[in-house]
Amino acid sequence: MEPIVDKFGRSFKTLRVSLTNHCNLGCVYCVDDAAQPSDVPVIAQNSGLAPLSTSQYIKIIEQLHGMLGLETIRLTGGEPTLYRELIPLIEGIRATGIPKIKMTTNGSMLSSKIEALQQAGLTSMNVSLDALDMQVYHKISRRRNLTRILDGIEKSVQAGIGVKINCVIMKGLNDNQILSLLQFAKERNIAIRFLELMQMGHLYGNFEDHFFSERSILQTIARQFEFKKISREHAATAKYYVMPDGYRFGVISNESDPFCNDCNRLRLDSYGNIFGCLSNNTAINLSQCLDQPQEIQLRLQEALTHKKMKFSGSKLSMLAIGG
Numbered sequence: 579m580e581p582i583v584d585k586f587g588r589s590f591k592t593l594r595v596s597l598t599n600h601c602n603l604g605c606v607y608c609v610d611d612a613a614q615p616s617d618v619p620v621i622a623q624n625s626g627l628a629p630l631s632t633s634q635y636i637k638i639i640e641q642l643h644g645m646l647g648l649e650t651i652r653l654t655g656g657e658p659t660l661y662r663e664l665i666p667l668i669e670g671i672r673a674t675g676i677p678k679i680k681m682t683t684n685g686s687m688l689s690s691k692i693e694a695l696q697q698a699g700l701t702s703m704n705v706s707l708d709a710l711d712m713q714v715y716h717k718i719s720r721r722r723n724l725t726r727i728l729d730g731i732e733k734s735v736q737a738g739i740g741v742k743i744n745c746v747i748m749k750g751l752n753d754n755q756i757l758s759l760l761q762f763a764k765e766r767n768i769a770i771r772f773l774e775l776m777q778m779g780h781l782y783g784n785f786e787d788h789f790f791s792e793r794s795i796l797q798t799i800a801r802q803f804e805f806k807k808i809s810r811e812h813a814a815t816a817k818y819y820v821m822p823d824g825y826r827f828g829v830i831s832n833e834s835d836p837f838c839n840d841c842n843r844l845r846l847d848s849y850g851n852i853f854g855c856l857s858n859n860t861a862i863n864l865s866q867c868l869d870q871p872q873e874i875q876l877r878l879q880e881a882l883t884h885k886k887m888k889f890s891g892s893k894l895s896m897l898a899i900g901g
């Protein structure tokens with residue numbers, strides 16, 4: 579079997595696993611309000627296949643680990659904490675020996691789950707938090723969950739699990755939250771990353787009105803803080819900046835400064851499809867060839883050819899492809 583590496587030396591070492599394409603929030607950049615009223619559960623388009631069971635997830639992850647030597651699993655979605663068998667799934671993934679099991683969550687369900695998640699083997703979490711102002715938070719997420727999310731973040735920090743905050747910045751909506759969010763994170767010594775808005779789903783080809791660039795984010799922060807850039811780690815999404823007291827924050831600049839050259843990410847959606855690139859909508863199914871390792875290898879090779887040198891958007895939203 580040929581090694582699964584492309585001519586730029588890129589391979590798959592991080593598997594991002596979507597546990598559901600449902601969500602209990604309706605963030606304006608992820609869910610199109612015209613198609614999805616904010617007070618009903620969000621259900622993304624699916625491929626007509628059955629959702630994976632916990633044992634199918636574990637089997638696929640085991641096979642991929644055997645072929646790729648995975649270093650990290652990141653559970654995501656939709657909202658991964660809505661997955662009913664989350665704890666047994668994490669325990670099953672831990673048993674495969676993959677060193678890091680991380681999760682990206684909107685934080686709304688953390689307060690009651692954090693201890694069990696940690697005991698099951700979750701190593702760290704990224705929590706999405708786009709505003710500290712109740713009204714701004716509500717306007718973006720279309721839900722009134724802010725207090726619960728802040729409580730979830732506090733409990734996670736107390737429990738000693740690694741936490742980072744993700745914050746998508748939209749011009750005219752929450753760019754006025756950058757400094758207060760940074761102050762909130764700094765006081766708790768939590769790394770925060772500011773994300774440029776990405777043209778995905780209903781924003782494809784139509785994101786510029788709300789786009790707030792890395793440059794504008796840094797200009798805003800410079801009004802109150804000194805900082806300097808540190809080099810980006812291999813295969814990382816974020817560039818980090820350090821303040822004189824050692825505190826670090828990051829920016830994920832998909833649009834203005836893409837980071838495809840050393841990308842090592844592979845996505846698995848909740849229907850057993852893999853995607854080699856966030857910016858390519860071609861789903862390659864694995865659930866129908868689970869006992870055919872040679873076929874899986876071929877499909878992985880194909881997925882790798884989908885990687886780009888520059889993020890160029892996607893007609894699928896993050897919710898649909900699996901953030």
Ligand SMILES: Nc1nc2c(ncn2[C@@H]2O[C@H](COP(=O)(O)OP(=O)(O)OP(=O)(O)O)[C@@H](O)[C@H]2O)c(=O)[nH]1
Pocket residue numbers: 652654680682704742744773776814815816830832843856889901
């Ligand atoms: N272009 C691109 N952007 C990605 C990809 N994965 C994540 N991102 C961006 O990074 C943001 C944060 O992703 P997270 O789920 O927190 O994970 P991460 O930043 O990869 O994880 P860590 O570096 O381990 O903290 C996403 O919302 C995207 O903006 C990817 O494969 N391609």
Ligand SMILES: C[S@@+](CC[C@H](N)C(=O)[O-])C[C@H]1O[C@@H](n2cnc3c(N)ncnc32)[C@H](O)[C@@H]1O
Pocket residue numbers: 601607608654655656657658682683684685704705706744745746773774775776777778781896897900901
């Ligand atoms: C799709 S969500 C899935 C996990 C979880 N529901 C959450 O919100 O953290 C993963 C990440 O994608 C980000 N995201 C979704 N749509 C985006 C967009 N159009 N531009 C930038 N980031 C986006 C979210 O803010 C979140 O940090």
Ligand code: SF4
Pocket residue numbers: 601602603604605608609655656657684706896897901
């Ligand atoms: S960004 Fe996350 S929390 Fe917001 S709607 Fe999308 S999946 Fe849900």
Ligand code: SF4
Pocket residue numbers: 836837838841842843854855856857885886887888889890
């Ligand atoms: S756009 Fe594709 S190649 Fe670029 S970082 Fe994202 S997944 Fe990797």
